[in-house]
Amino acid sequence: MQALLALSRAIDRLNAFIGKYSIWLIFAATFISAANAIVRKAFDASSNAFLEVQWYLFAWSFLLAAGYTLLHREHVRIDVINSRLSKTKQVWIDIIGFALFLTPLCLTILWLSMPVVIQMYQSGEMSGNPGGLIRWPVWAAIPVGITLLMLQGLSELVKRIAFLTGDGPDPMGKLSDKSAEEELAEALRAEAEIKQAQTAAAVQAAARQP
Secondary structure, eight states: OHHHHHHHHHHHHHHHHHHHHTHHHHHHHHHHHHHHHHHHHHHSOOOHHHHHHHHHHHHHHHHHTHHHHHHTTOSOOOOTTGGGSOHHHHHHHHHHHIIIIIHHHHHHHHHHHHHHHHHHHHHTOBOSSTTOOBSHHHHTHHHHHHHHHHHHHHHHHHHHHHHHTTSSOOTTSOOOOOOHHHHHHHHHHHHHHHHHHHHHHHHHHHHHOO
16 A cells, blocks of 8 residues: 555656646747737737647646646535535545546547547648648647546545555645645744734733723
């Protein structure tokens, strides 16, 4: 189990790193969109390549961050029933979901998408729009993103099994991207604010005394 937990932590670090920096793809898409709009208005010129690269970048950011989103449990969940169950039952529901639904779905998508990506790469298929881009780079985002999502599903499965066997912490707890130093600084700052408030209250109390 310790080896599996070490693998789980490695997958978590991988998706945390990728998710943290995939935001730059959104920034790039936004910048290109703004630049394209300015050029179109100012010079009455545009390019299908600029338009297509925007959704290329969006597709990559969306798919790359799928594993990161699962790591932070930010996917939409229907908790009308699940939230009323005990922690153990919630963990079991997640285990069944990861093992019987998420993993087979990811494997199916990989099985269906990889031949398409390979065929597009070999043929050099281009966009049907004038001045458009080559197609395989955006299609490649599907197997890459789905692989990261499947790996994160494996990590979450390991963490929940470890919780049931008593070898791991509560997998439903709140996660944080902050370093230990940042968390320590926040704790010290909160402690200082509490002491400051207590001192101010003591001064006010002393001032009210005759």
